[in-house]
Amino acid sequence: MKHPFRTQGGVLQIGGVDLRRLVARAGRTPFYVYDRSLIDARIRSLRETLPPDVELHYSIKANPMPAIVHHLASRLDGFDVASAGEMMLALDAGTSPERIGLAGPGKSHDELRRAVAAGVVIHVESATQLHLVTALGLELGIRPCVAIRVNPDFKIGKGGMRMGGGAAPFGVDASQVPALLRDLTRQEVAFAGFHVFWGSQCLHAPTIVQAHRQSAELVMRLADSLEAPPAFINLGGGFGIPYFAGENPLDLHAVGDAMCDWLPDLQRRLPGTRVVLELGRYLVGEAGVYVCRVVDRKVSRGETFLVTDGGLHHHLAASGNFGQVLRRNYPVLIANRLDDPAQERCHVVGCLCTPLDRIADGAHLPAASIGDLVVVLQSGAYGRSASPTDFLTHPPPVEMVV
Numbered sequence: 001m002k003h004p005f006r007t008q009g010g011v012l013q014i015g016g017v018d019l020r021r022l023v024a025r026a027g028r029t030p031f032y033v034y035d036r037s038l039i040d041a042r043i044r045s046l047r048e049t050l051p052p053d054v055e056l057h058y059s060i061k062a063n064p065m066p067a068i069v070h071h072l073a074s075r076l077d078g079f080d081v082a083s084a085g086e087m088m089l090a091l092d093a094g095t096s097p098e099r100i101g102l103a104g105p106g107k108s109h110d111e112l113r114r115a116v117a118a119g120v121v122i123h124v125e126s127a128t129q130l131h132l133v134t135a136l137g138l139e140l141g142i143r144p145c146v147a148i149r150v151n152p153d154f155k156i157g158k159g160g161m162r163m164g165g166g167a168a169p170f171g172v173d174a175s176q177v178p179a180l181l182r183d184l185t186r187q188e189v190a191f192a193g194f195h196v197f198w199g200s201q202c203l204h205a206p207t208i209v210q211a212h213r214q215s216a217e218l219v220m221r222l223a224d225s226l227e228a229p230p231a232f233i234n235l236g237g238g239f240g241i242p243y244f245a246g247e248n249p250l251d252l253h254a255v256g257d258a259m260c261d262w263l264p265d266l267q268r269r270l271p272g273t274r275v276v277l278e279l280g281r282y283l284v285g286e287a288g289v290y291v292c293r294v295v296d297r298k299v300s301r302g303e304t305f306l307v308t309d310g311g312l313h314h315h316l317a318a319s320g321n322f323g324q325v326l327r328r329n330y331p332v333l334i335a336n337r338l339d340d341p342a343q344e345r346c347h348v349v350g351c352l353c354t355p356l357d358r359i360a361d362g363a364h365l366p367a368a369s370i371g372d373l374v375v376v377l378q379s380g381a382y383g384r385s386a387s388p389t390d391f392l393t394h395p396p397p398v399e400m401v402v
């Protein structure tokens with residue numbers, strides 16, 4: 001199994017620290033641990049590969065741990081947040097409000113009021129939201145800053161979680177944007193830009209290139225009616241990471257090279273407009289692992305089960321999100337036996353009383369004993385915060401950054 005971590009004496013090292021030492025530091029298993037140096041390496045490769053004037057935002061929902069948000073605040077150009085809670089995390093990390101964009105189809109009155117008061121950019125997703133924001137601005141004596149989230153009129157080829165090209169609760173249909181822009185000019189708000197989010201977890205560079213091009217064309221068309229170019233356009237991200245056997249990393253160079261082709265045209269047509277990409281899992285997903293311990297080893301009808309103290313209550317995505325139709329294994333290691341040959345076929349399961357609590361089915365692993373450490377790779381995004389930690393009332397996992 002290929003992974004970005006060093007190993008020593010058959011034991012995984014995270015951030016240069018022996019995993020057994022990290023277990024002692026956490027005080028218990030299970031836990032998540034995130035490696036800062038891998039996050040930094042990822043940012044470096046993005047900065048080196050994409051055109052220098054492209055801005056990078058972090059989508060906090062991928063991993064809202066405050067230490068991660070704080071780490072990224074000084075290294076990226078802004079944050080995309082999807083709730084008032086995430087907005088507070090971004091503000092607490094020292095980010096200036098005009099660098100924070102709040103999106104979401106169901107922003108509540110309270111949430112919008114807090115966002116207007118904070119001065120963040122509110123990505124309105126309907127005329128209702130726009131009018132509410134205007135009213136809150138008048139009430140608070142603040143001119144709110146808004147962007148329009150556009151539901152794109154194109155659908156992207158293949159792969160990942162697709163959005164756009166159909167009916168959606170997210171954003172405003174591209175065809176309705178001109179009317180909303182006319183409405184907007186009559187409101188006491190400042191217009192800042194457009195936000196196009198077309199999909200997620202895409203590993204196929206030509207698809208991303210096509211989505212970027214089409215998003216850029218859409219935005220240029222919509223901006224034609226404006227008196228001045230918008231302050232920014234956010235073209236989404238969609239950069240995926242490989243989770244399953246047979247998946248390959250994204251060819252970032254292909255995406256960067258294509259940007260160098262289409263960006264100059266956009267910059268000519270919209271002089272001064274900042275181009276933003278928002279990334280979640282691509283920044284943090286590969287930098288994190290989930291660590292649990294084998295608490296039992298048993299054989300049932302000829303099949304070996306490694307029972308761990310972890311499970312879907314901490315890591316729903318690795319379990320297959322409560323019964324995905326086609327469940328696939330996240331990459332799993334016996335992290336203290338990395339030099340042993342994979343000589344055993346076994347099922348790694350969690351500690352919950354449900355057959356859905358599976359970490360790896362039919363994995364080929366070194367023969368593991370009670371007390372061994374199971375590591376789930378690619379776990380830095382959509383881990384703890386995207387899991388039902390209350391389910392079965394076990395303690396939540398520890399989280400740490402090294």
Ligand SMILES: *Cc1c(COP(=O)(O)O)cnc(C)c1O
Nearest residue numbers: 059062197200201278279280281
């Ligand atoms: C979740 C989300 C992202 C981040 O998606 P990743 O696949 O983690 O990169 C970006 N933009 C918006 C609007 C989102 O909702």
